[in-house]
Amino acid sequence: MVRDYECDIQGIVNNANYQHYMEHSRHLYVMDRGVSFAALHEEGIDVVVARFEISYKVPLRPCDEYVCRLMPEKKGIRYIFHQAIFRKADNKLCCSAQVDCVATMGGRLVSGHPKLDELL
Numbered sequence: 531m532v533r534d535y536e537c538d539i540q541g542i543v544n545n546a547n548y549q550h551y552m553e554h555s556r557h558l559y560v561m562d563r564g565v566s567f568a569a570l571h572e573e574g575i576d577v578v579v580a581r582f583e584i585s586y587k588v589p590l591r592p593c594d595e596y597v598c599r600l601m602p603e604k605k606g607i608r609y610i611f612h613q614a615i616f617r618k619a620d621n622k623l624c625c626s627a628q629v630d631c632v633a634t635m636g637g638r639l640v641s642g643h644p645k646l647d648e649l650l
Contacts, residue, residue: 532594542589548625549582552613555598556629565645575643576634577609584627590617596624604650607632607641 538544557567567577590596595618603610611629616622633640 532590532592532596534592537592542591545584545586548584548586548615548627551596551598551615552600552611552627552629555600555613556611556631559600559602560646560649563649565649570643570645574635575640577631577643577646578634579629580608580632581630582627583629584625586625588617588622588624590615590624594619602650604642604647607639609633609642609646609650 532543536543536547560567570577596615597618598613598615600611600613603612609631611631612626613629614626615624617624633642633646
């Protein structure tokens with residue numbers, strides 16, 4: 531549910547908050563499948579966003595409930611998450627995005643991680 535403080539002066543969700551919603555959705559997705567970003571970090575593997583492309587359609591407002599859907603894929607060294615946020619009341623598309631992530635070890639790109647590769 532959209533909280534009041536996530537909105538800007540126009541009374542709609544501030545654009546940056548959609549990225550927070552999507553990030554939370556990605557974290558839940560991998561955690562639900564037994565992968566922990568914190569555990570990967572302890573192994574020296576960090577998964578970071580390399581590119582984020584978003585299109586806004588219909589704004590969310592205070593107290594709106596929403597659902598964030600995602601479809602992951604692996605392409606080369608990238609983990610790509612196709613994501614969309616829909617308003618629950620009428621199933622209107624609020625925004626869609628493509629989020630490209632990569633894995634790094636010691637600050638250097640790596641081809642991936644077996645646990646993550648299994649998810650995709």
